[in-house]
Amino acid sequence: MSGHFDLAALDMLVAVVESGGFTAAGARLGRTQSAISVRIQDLEHQLGHKLLERSRRGVVPTHAGERLIAHARRLLAIQREALDDLGGSSASGRLRIGIPDDYVDAFLRPLIARFAAEHPKVELELHCDLSKRIEPAVAAGEFDLAVVTQDPRRPVGEVIRREPVVWIAARGHRPELQETLPLALFSEGCRVRPRLLACLAEAEKDYRLVFSCSHTSGMLSAVEAGFCVTAVTESAVPATARRLGPADGLPALFDLSVGLIMGPQPGLAARRFADALREEMAAPRLAA
The missing domain is CATH 1.10.10.10 (Winged helix-like DNA-binding domain superfamily/Winged helix DNA-binding domain)
Structure with a gap:
């Protein structure tokens, strides 16, 4: 060699x-x-x-x-x-990023401030949406880069993290003890939703949908109110929540693959942000 x-x-x-x-x-x-x-x-x-x-x-x-x-x-x-x-070059211009909002607090919040300080000439433009809508937008040139939850049947992008999905409920409340599980889920179009329902069906666990929302903050507010359970990625579990699992009568869940997608011919700002994002997403998260 x-x-x-x-x-x-x-x-x-x-x-x-x-x-x-x-x-x-x-x-x-x-x-x-x-x-x-x-x-x-x-x-x-x-x-x-x-x-x-x-x-x-x-x-x-x-x-x-x-x-x-x-x-x-x-x-x-x-x-x-x-x-x-x-060469004396520096990143500049507008950087358009697409990402589901459940990854923003865990991974982008600590990264954005650091990136802005290191690259003051870059204007960051963040768009939160479902992964299934973000992917074609990147291909169409609407975003310079994106983070998505990959579709396991047709994954797109570079895998930069594996995220466990966990059941949660509010501390001080026990909605999981109800005979029919009161469930909060993301709106139709979420890639996790059908997989969660499949896990419940396989476990023959009865449920009723009591709340749906397109944003993580709304989902967590419903859980904190104490009347339902939901499932989120490990990194999105708030300190106010209890993790649930088979010991609580709920089926074990799965891991998600988090993908990074680069737009056609990414510029310096996109490449720099992608490098920083890979580093941030690779870092271990502390349990809440």
């Missing part, structure tokens, strides 16, 4: 994984699919490992590919920092 990496090839490898395929990576990098394929094959030959494979989810990294991509992102970030430093 030679003693150096082709950084352009590493950039192509990362783009294929983040974009979900060679076609999208080619559009993002302005290169042909064949050119990208050849460079990645050269990497595989150099390392003696297969790096990518095709599955029903599209193009996904092998175990060796995942390990290399982790190193590649650090190397590419260092390269960008060096070029920015020597």
Whole structure:
């Protein structure tokens, strides 16, 4: 194995994984699919490992590919920092971000202030919506980057975090003891909602929908009022809530894959924010 990496090839490898395929990576990098394929094959030959494979989810990294991509992102970030430093360039302009609101408090709130201080010429524009509506908006160029809850049947974007989903209820209230579970859920269109209902159906747990809302704050307000239970991501559990599970008569739940999607030809501000977001999302969360 030679003693150096082709950084352009590493950039192509990362783009294929983040974009979900060679076609999208080619559009993002302005290169042909064949050119990208050849460079990645050269990497595989150099390392003696297969790096990518095709599955029903599209193009996904092998175990060796995942390990290399982790190193590649650090190397590419260092390269960008060096070029920015020597070239005197800085991120500027408007950065449009799409994200479901249940990830804002846990991950964007601590990041936004730090990013704004480090990049004062960037105007941040945040749009909260359901993941199923955010994804096509990124493809249409309406957002520069987005964070989404991936559809397990057709995942889009680079996985930057796995989030457990947990049942919660208010402290001092026991709505889970009712014979028919009083349930609060996100509105129709939420990707988690049908999976929660499937878990209840499989466990033969009777429920009645007593509250629905399109925003996390509304859901948590209903739970805090004490008349219902809901399920949220681990990072969104407030300190005022109790976690529930099989010992409380509720079925065990699942993990969500949180995806990062980059718009076509992302600018410096989007790339910098994506790097900061990967770091923030990788950090462990303290239990509430």
